[in-house]
Structures are given as C-alpha cells and as structure tokens.
Amino acid sequence: MRRLETRWGILMALPAILGFVIFTIGPMVASAWFSLTDWTIGGSPSFVGLDNYTAMAHDELFWKSLGTTTYYTLGAVPLVLIVSFAVAMLLNEKVRGLAVWRTIFYLPTLVPAIANVVLWIWIFNPDFGLLNSLLRQGGLPGSQWIYAESTAVPSLIIMSTWGFGNTMVIFLAGLQGVPRHLYEAVSIDGGGAWRRFWHVTLPMMTPTIFYNLVVGVVGTFQVFNQAYVMTEGGPNHATLFYVYYLFRKAFTESEMGYASALAWTLFMIIMVVTFLIFRNARRWVYYEMAGAR
Amino acid sequence: MRRRDLFKLGGLAALGASTAACGGSGSGSGGDVELQFMYWGSTFEKAAVERMLKQYEQKHPGVRVKPLYTPDEYDVKLNTLVASNRLPDVGYVPLAMSFRLGEQGKLVNLHPYLKKYPQLAGYLPDAYLWTGQDNLHGVATANEIELLWYSKSALAAAGVAPPPADAASAWTWDQLVETAYKLTVDQNGKHPDEPGFDPKQVRQFGISSSITYGAAWYGFLRSNGVDFADEAGKKCLLDTPEAVEVFQNLQDLIYKHRVAPGPGQLAATGDDVPGTNILLKTKRVAMVVDGHWSLLDMNESKVDYGIGVLPKYAEPYTSTQVAGASAVFAGGKHEQEAVELFAFHNDPRYVDLFANGLWMPQEKKYYEDQAAVDSWTKNDLHPPEFRTAVVDYARDHGVPVFGNRVKNMSSISSDVLTPALQEIETGKRPAGEILKAAAPKISSMLQGWQHTQDV
Numbered sequence: 001m002r003r004l005e006t007r008w009g010i011l012m013a014l015p016a017i018l019g020f021v022i023f024t025i026g027p028m029v030a031s032a033w034f035s036l037t038d039w040t041i042g043g044s045p046s047f048v049g050l051d052n053y054t055a056m057a058h059d060e061l062f063w064k065s066l067g068t069t070t071y072y073t074l075g076a077v078p079l080v081l082i083v084s085f086a087v088a089m090l091l092n093e094k095v096r097g098l099a100v101w102r103t104i105f106y107l108p109t110l111v112p113a114i115a116n117v118v119l120w121i122w123i124f125n126p127d128f129g130l131l132n133s134l135l136r137q138g139g140l141p142g143s144q145w146i147y148a149e150s151t152a153v154p155s156l157i158i159m160s161t162w163g164f165g166n167t168m169v170i171f172l173a174g175l176q177g178v179p180r181h182l183y184e185a186v187s188i189d190g191g192g193a194w195r196r197f198w199h200v201t202l203p204m205m206t207p208t209i210f211y212n213l214v215v216g217v218v219g220t221f222q223v224f225n226q227a228y229v230m231t232e233g234g235p236n237h238a239t240l241f242y243v244y245y246l247f248r249k250a251f252t253e254s255e256m257g258y259a260s261a262l263a264w265t266l267f268m269i270i271m272v273v274t275f276l277i278f279r280n281a282r283r284w285v286y287y288e289m290a291g292a293r
Numbered sequence: 294m295r296r297r298d299l300f301k302l303g304g305l306a307a308l309g310a311s312t313a314a315c316g317g318s319g320s321g322s323g324g325d326v327e328l329q330f331m332y333w334g335s336t337f338e339k340a341a342v343e344r345m346l347k348q349y350e351q352k353h354p355g356v357r358v359k360p361l362y363t364p365d366e367y368d369v370k371l372n373t374l375v376a377s378n379r380l381p382d383v384g385y386v387p388l389a390m391s392f393r394l395g396e397q398g399k400l401v402n403l404h405p406y407l408k409k410y411p412q413l414a415g416y417l418p419d420a421y422l423w424t425g426q427d428n429l430h431g432v433a434t435a436n437e438i439e440l441l442w443y444s445k446s447a448l449a450a451a452g453v454a455p456p457p458a459d460a461a462s463a464w465t466w467d468q469l470v471e472t473a474y475k476l477t478v479d480q481n482g483k484h485p486d487e488p489g490f491d492p493k494q495v496r497q498f499g500i501s502s503s504i505t506y507g508a509a510w511y512g513f514l515r516s517n518g519v520d521f522a523d524e525a526g527k528k529c530l531l532d533t534p535e536a537v538e539v540f541q542n543l544q545d546l547i548y549k550h551r552v553a554p555g556p557g558q559l560a561a562t563g564d565d566v567p568g569t570n571i572l573l574k575t576k577r578v579a580m581v582v583d584g585h586w587s588l589l590d591m592n593e594s595k596v597d598y599g600i601g602v603l604p605k606y607a608e609p610y611t612s613t614q615v616a617g618a619s620a621v622f623a624g625g626k627h628e629q630e631a632v633e634l635f636a637f638h639n640d641p642r643y644v645d646l647f648a649n650g651l652w653m654p655q656e657k658k659y660y661e662d663q664a665a666v667d668s669w670t671k672n673d674l675h676p677p678e679f680r681t682a683v684v685d686y687a688r689d690h691g692v693p694v695f696g697n698r699v700k701n702m703s704s705i706s707s708d709v710l711t712p713a714l715q716e717i718e719t720g721k722r723p724a725g726e727i728l729k730a731a732a733p734k735i736s737s738m739l740q741g742w743q744h745t746q747d748v
Contacts, residue, residue: 041372127494235556235716
C-alpha cells in the first residue's frame with residue numbers, strides 16, 4: 001500500500017518535475033554553456049571562455065541598459081509598495097461593499113500584460129490620450145510621456161502602479177494578521193490613528209513589506225513587456241531595459257552566446273541585490289516569533 | 294487536446310505549425326512533396342501570396358505548399374527556426390539577416406540555377422544578393438521604391454496643385470514645405486503660419502516623412518549629393534553638411550514648420566501607426582512618403598489617392614530595392630522543387646501581386662519593353678501617372694537603399710543609427726549635433742559594402 005502510494009505520488013508529481021527539469025534546469029545549463037561560447041544562431045559555437053563577460057565591461061549599451069533598469073526599479077518598487085500598502089489599509093477598514101472594492105482594485109491585475117500595455121499606449125498618447133486630455137482640461141501643459149527621452153522611464157514607472165493588485169492582496173493578508181490587542185493597547189495609552197500605524201501596523205507589517213520588496217525588486221529587474229511593445233527601447237535608448245537588450249541581442253542580432261552571458265550576469269546581479277536586501281533586513285524586519293525560528 | 298492546439302495556445306502557432314508540417318513531409322507517401330513558404334505582409338498581401346501558392350500547386354501536381362504567414366517578429370521567429378533546425382523551404386528573409394544566413398551556409402546558392410531559370414538572370418543588378426564571389430544567396434523579393442502619396446480630395450480642398458508625377462519636374466524641398474503649410478489645419482481650421490494655430494490639436498497634417506526609416510530619407514540624401522558611407526564603406530558620412538541639411542529639414546517639418554506629426558502623434562495604438570492608406574483616407578495626413586507597396590492597400594481600401602515623385606535637392610533620387618530578401622533555405626529534402634517555387638513566387642507571368650500593386654518586377658524588361666510594362670501596369674489598379682511616377686522614376690532615378698548593402702547593418706541600426714534618428718525625431722537637439730556624435734560611432738562599426746558582381 002505504501003509502495004503504491006509512493007509510486008502514485010511520484011507519478012502525479014512527474015509533470016511538474018519533468019517540466020522543471022526540461023524547461024527550466026535544461027535551458028539554464030544550456031545557456032550557462034552558451035555564455036562561454038561565441039554562438040550565433042545558425043553558426044556552430046566555439047568555446048571562448050569568459051570573453052563574453054569581459055566584453056560587457058566595454059559594452060556601452062550593457063551599462064546603459066543596466067542603468068535604465070536600476071532607475072526603473074528604484075522608481076517602480078517603492079511606488080508600488082506605497083500605493084498598494086495604502087490601498088490595502090483602506091480595504092482593511094470595515095466599509096460598505098468591501099468585497100466589491102477589493103475586486104475592483106484587484107481587477108487591473110487580471111488584464112493580460114499585452115492588453116494592459118496597449119491600453120496604456122492610448123493613455124499616454126500625446127494628442128488624444130487620457131492623461132493629456134485630463135491635463136489640458138485642467139489647464140495644465142501635457143507631456144510627451146513615453147515619446148520623449150526624459151519622461152519615458154518615469155511614465156513607465158507610473159504605469160507600473162497599475163498592476164499593484166497582487167502586492168495589495170499580500171499586504172491585506174498581512175494586515176489581517178496584525179493582533180488586535182496591540183491596537184487596543186495603543187488606544188488605552190491614548191494613541192490616535194497615526195500612533196496605531198507607526199507603532200503597531202508598520203512594525204508588524206515589516207515581514208510582509210520585506211517579502212513584497214524582494215519579489216518586487218526581482219520582478220522589476222526583469223521588466224520587458226513595456227519596452228518590447230510600447231517603446232522598442234526608444235527613444236534614443238531611453239527605455240532600453242536590460243532584458244529587452246538581452247532579447248534583442250539574442251533574437252534580432254542572433255548573438256546567443258553574448259545574450260546568454262547577459263542573462264547570467266543579470267541572474268548574478270539579482271542574486272547579489274537580494275542577498276544585500278536580506279542582510280539589511282535584519283535591521284528593520286521584526287518577526288514576532290523571532291525566538292522560535 | 295491535440296499537441297498542435299496546445300502549441301497554438303502557447304502563442305507558438307508558427308513553431309507548432311512547422312513542427313506538425315515537418316512530421317507530415319517526412320512521412321509523406323506516394324511521392325507527394327510538401328514545401329513550406331514563410332512570409333510576412335498585410336492581410337491583403339497574405340491573401341495574395343496564398344493565391345500565388347495555390348496557383349503554383351495547380352501547375353505542379355504532386356507538390357503541396359504550406360503557407361507560414363508570420364506578420365510580426367519575423368526575425369525572431371525565423372531565428373528560432375534556424376536555431377532549432379526547422380527551416381522552411383522557401384521564404385522571405387529580412388535583408389540584413391539574409392547575409393548572415395548566407396555566410397552560415399543556411400541558404401542555397403542560386404548561382405548555378407540561373408541557367409535553368411533565365412527569368413532569374415535578367416534582373417535589375419541591384420536585386421541580387423551576394424555572400425561572396427559567385428555565391429548568390431537570394432534576391433530582393435520585389436523591387437520597391439519610395440513615393441510621395443497624397444489624398445486628392447485633401448489637396449483639392451486646400452486648392453493646391455498635386456506633387457509632380459515625373460522626376461524632371463520634381464518639387465524642390467521649399468515647394469514641399471510651402472504646400473505642406475497649406476495642407477496643415479488644426480481643429481479650428483487654422484494653418485501653422487496663422488496666429489492662434491494649435492500644434493497640439495492638428496486635424497490634418499500636411500506631410501509625413503519618416504526620420505527613423507532609412508528608405509524614406511535615403512533618396513533625399515543621395516539627391517543632396519552624399520551617401521550613407523564613403524566608397525570603401527568604412528566611413529559614415531551622416532555628419533557631412535549635406536546630410537545634416539537633409540535631416541535638419543526633416544526635423545524642421547515637425548518642430549519649426551509644424552506641418553508634420555511628431556513621435557506618437559499618428560499612433561492609434563502606440564507605435565502601430567496606421568497604414569498610409571488609412572492616413573490618407575481619414576485625411577489625418579495629406580501627403581505621405583511611403584513605399585510603392587502601399588498601392589495594394591490603397592486600392593483595397595478605395596482611397597482617393599494620387600502618386601507623385603519625391604522632392605529633390607539636386608538630381609532627383611528615390612530609394613529602390615526597399616524590400617526583404619527571398620531565398621531558398623538549405624538542408625531541405627526537396628531543393629529542386631524549392632528552387633522551382635522560388636523562381637515562380639515572384640515571376641510576373643504567374644503571380645498577380647504585380648498587377649495588384651503590391652510588387653514591382655525585378656526583371657529589367659518590365660521597365661523597358663512596352664508590352665512588358667503594360668502587362669503589369671495597364672489595369673484599373675495602376676493610376677495613369679504610374680508610368681512616369683513609378684516605372685520611369687524607378688528605372689532612371691533609383692538608388693538601391695543603403696541598408697541592403699552595408700555590412701553589419703543590423704547592429705549599426707539597432708545600437709547607434711536608430712537611437713540617433715529617434716533623438717532627431719524628438720527634436721530636443723538640432724540634427725547636426727546628434728549626427729556629429731553618431732557618425733564616428735557608426736564609422737567604427739562599418740565593415741565595408743556587401744559584395745556585388747555581374748551575373
């Protein structure tokens with residue numbers, strides 16, 4: 001009976017295991033090898049050692065794309081965290097039609113990525129887009145949004161808040177786990193809303209903030225759709241995000257070897273950044289159950 | 294659910310179709326040959342190419358051709374097929390990529406086949422694509438040139454004379470600008486040279502002439518007496534005063550004269566600017582510089598259009614051979630049949646894409662011999678001015694576009710040239726400043742012109 005269970009267990013898990021091995025581990029090993037070769041699609045790869053990695057140091061566009069991506073991450077991650085935290089706090093209040101509100105705020109997350117991007121292209125249209133129409137009605141000058149170098153990345157940062165639903169749900173779950181007795185304690189001490197937030201909500205939420213921060217950073221470092229569909233990396237490389245540059249190297253310029261090296265470099269960068277965030281987290285993340293770990 | 298459907302669900306329709314087709318051709322019985330023809334194009338072009346393939350099948354019993362229509366991301370998909378060794382038999386290839394695939398031996402050398410298919414030997418010299426001495430890896434699918442399209446009714450409403458239809462009387466740049474002023478109107482009916490003109494609320498732009506698309510301005514560049522690179526193909530000439538003048542003029546259309554749309558202004562949904570047929574039909578723009586291929590869509594959507602030649606600086610010139618390559622992919626099971634299909638797929642005797650207005654022939658006789666000229670131009674789909682504005686213009690004033698002939702063009706374009714042109718288009722700095730910075734960078738990437746030779 002037990003043997004049977006084991007066998008069925010493995011069998012049932014097999015699709016996931018196979019999927020992971022074939023579609024994740026396999027390509028990872030392959031790309032690690034490609035990154036050490038000069039493989040161009042259609043040609044035959046020959047081993048070049050770390051040449052691809054050293055070439056990056058002199059690749060202006062590598063640095064440009066890394067800078068652009070960092071800029072985007074530094075803007076988008078905090079903004080999404082703040083907005084989704086704020087909305088989660090509102091949705092944690094007992095208001096009428098709570099379920100409806102929660103659904104509405106989560107809805108944008110369900111819009112498929114490309115449909116979302118196409119929608120925002122219209123919102124950003126300098127002539128008849130939603131944003132410029134609103135600004136003009138308010139007597140304000142419009143902006144070129146994604147069509148000018150200086151405003152392209154900030155525009156995409158604004159756009160990133162649109163999909164805050166997932167982060168919000170996690171915050172909401174975290175908020176519901178904050179013990180009520182702590183709030184009562186503040187009230188007894190005569191503390192108002194601000195004290196409740198500053199001395200209870202925020203500290204108790206640090207593990208959730210931490211989680212969302214890490215996931216957010218990892219995600220935004222891989223930003224791609226917007227550059228791919230909206231801007232094609234332009235104007236003048238203003239939105240040349242790292243993964244888009246990698247994609248272009250791989251599939252339009254066919255330099256698979258170099259693109260693989262770019263991919264592994266990004267992997268290492270994300271790993272280091274995540275590690276640093278973890279290290280730093282000890283100073284500000286509060287685990288109620290810290291002793292039990 | 295069948296595997297094929299699963300693939301489609303994953304957005305891998307092209308890959309899936311070819312996988313399934315490969316299996317089919319491998320196990321084909323009864324001597325049936327199945328070829329795959331991969332191509333891009335508008336929905337009208339899709340239908341036209343499918344008709345061409347049907348016709349080929351009728352003339353060649355026993356051969357089936359599977360169309361692989363790939364409207365978007367063609368280079369990405371073709372690259373994926375190359376990497377996974379699932380190449381089609383015949384198809385379009387983005388031109389810059391064709392040279393790479395030719396060098397890698399992924400394309401059949403057509404030179405030995407020229408004797409068997411004499412129609413292939415009589416092409417315009419610029420149509421041939423050589424990887425090296427006697428290695429003909431493909432041809433430009435069809436000849437295409439840049440023209441000045443206009444909306445007849447928009448011009449009539451403004452009371453201006455249409456652009457000339459013969460090169461000898463081509464407009465000067467100033468004449469173009471002057472006309473564009475009269476054709477540009479904002480929501481209140483004001484022109485750019487009138488007080489109160491609102492450049493943010495333009496109802497109809499006078500002219501649209503792309504800055505980022507090389508073929509659109511290459512004719513102007515040559516007309517002003519300068520080329521993209523020097524004779525050795527090692528030094529970029531975009532920072533010469535002649536080139537700067539051309540680009541400054543284009544930038545001025547948007548920001549100084551305000552008669553042309555800036556970045557994003559034409560977009561309906563983002564970067565997808567509607568086709569020239571739509572721009573003219575809706576009178577969003579009155580005159581558009583675009584390729585001859587627009588003719589098909591113009592006719593299909595019944596636009597009230599006219600064709601003029603481009604404005605000139607000195608000698609009038611227009612870009613020719615503005616097209617992708619066609620090639621036979623190496624390693625297929627049926628090379629003979631594939632070359633046969635290749636010779637057929639752009640032969641005006643069999644293919645209605647020429648008479649329909651999508652393509653211009655590559656064989657010289659279709660520009661010189663009266664009966665041959667008539668065979669593709671004498672029909673309702675080709676307006677009366679077509680003879681002088683297109684046939685004669687292409688023959689006597691065409692210069693093959695630089696993108697097909699400069700080595701390493703794909704990297705130059707995506708890394709330096711396109712970003713610089715985008716910067717010109719955004720209008721923050723004068724064209725000369727931008728080009729002075731970009732030209733040396735391009736020079737450092739130049740590796741000479743592609744090989745050319747006589748057939």
